[in-house]
Amino acid sequence: MRAKLDDYFSVVFEPELIEEILKVGTLKQIKAGELMIDVGDELTQVPLLISGAIKIIREDAKGDEIVLYYLERGDTCAISFINCVHHRKSIFRGIAEKDSEAVFVPIEKIEDWMVKYKSWRHFVVDSYHLRLLEMVEAIESLAFLQMDDRLFKYLTDKAKIMRSTTLNTTHQELADDLNTSRVVVSRLLKQLEREKKIKLHRNKIEVIDF
DNA sequence: ACATTAAGTGATT
DNA sequence: AATCACTTAATGT
Numbered sequence: 001m002r003a004k005l006d007d008y009f010s011v012v013f014e015p016e017l018i019e020e021i022l023k024v025g026t027l028k029q030i031k032a033g034e035l036m037i038d039v040g041d042e043l044t045q046v047p048l049l050i051s052g053a054i055k056i057i058r059e060d061a062k063g064d065e066i067v068l069y070y071l072e073r074g075d076t077c078a079i080s081f082i083n084c085v086h087h088r089k090s091i092f093r094g095i096a097e098k099d100s101e102a103v104f105v106p107i108e109k110i111e112d113w114m115v116k117y118k119s120w121r122h123f124v125v126d127s128y129h130l131r132l133l134e135m136v137e138a139i140e141s142l143a144f145l146q147m148d149d150r151l152f153k154y155l156t157d158k159a160k161i162m163r164s165t166t167l168n169t170t171h172q173e174l175a176d177d178l179n180t181s182r183v184v185v186s187r188l189l190k191q192l193e194r195e196k197k198i199k200l201h202r203n204k205i206e207v208i209d210f
Numbered sequence: 211a212c213a214t215t216a217a218g219t220g221a222t223t
Numbered sequence: 224a225a226t227c228a229c230t231t232a233a234t235g236t
Contacts, residue, residue, distance in 0.1 A: 187218085
C-alpha cells in the first residue's frame with residue numbers, strides 16, 4: 001500500500017501526511033462495473049484514487065441518468081468532502097469504469113488534516129476546482145452541443161480515459177449515459193461510421209479520428 | 211434449431 | 224431528437 005500511495009501522492013502530500021494516511025486508510029480494489037457509491041448512500045470514507053477510473057453519474061427520481069465526469073489516478077471525489085463533514089448523503093453515483101484501486105480514509109480525519117497539513121488543504125481546494133471545471137464542461141456539452149457532437153465527444157473522452165481506442169460498450173449503454181434513446185445513438189453512430197470517425201462492431205466501437 | 215440480445219431502419223410526431 | 228414498430232444480425236443454449 002505504501003508503494004502504491006507513494007507512486008502518485010508522494011508528490012502532493014508531505015511525508016507525515018502519507019504516514020497518517022497509511023495508518024488509517026484502507027486499500028480497496030474495485031472491479032470494473034462495480035458500484036463504489038450510490039445516490040443516497042451515507043458517506044463515511046473519502047476515496048483517494050490510485051488507479052483505474054470511476055464514472056460519476058447523476059440520477060434523478062425517474063432513473064434518468066447523466067454522466068458528469070470521471071475520477072482518475074490522483075483524484076478524489078471532492079463533493080464527498082462536504083457531504084462527509086455535514087453527514088449528508090451522496091447525490092451522485094460512482095461506478096468503476098475499469099478495475100480500480102483506491103485508499104479510503106475515514107471522514108473524521110478530513111477536518112483534522114485540513115488544519116494540520118497545507119498539502120491536504122491544497123489537495124481539497126484543487127480537487128474542488130478541477131471538479132467544477134469538469135462540471136462546467138459537462139453543462140456546456142449539454143447546453144450547446146447537439147446530440148451527434150455530444151456522442152462523439154463522449155466517445156473520444158472515454159477512449160482517453162480507458163487509454164484504448166476500442167471501447168466495449170453497447171448502444172444502449174451509451175444512450176443511458178447521454179440520457180437519450182438507443183435508436184438515436186444507433187443512427188448517429190452509423191453516421192459517424194460513414195464519416196470514417198469510428199468503426200462499429202457488436203458490443204464494440206473503434207474510435208479512429210480524434 | 212431456437213431463444214435472446216444487439217443493432218439497423220422507415221415512418222411519424 | 225424521440226418513439227413506435229419492425230427487421231436483421233450475432234451469440235448463447
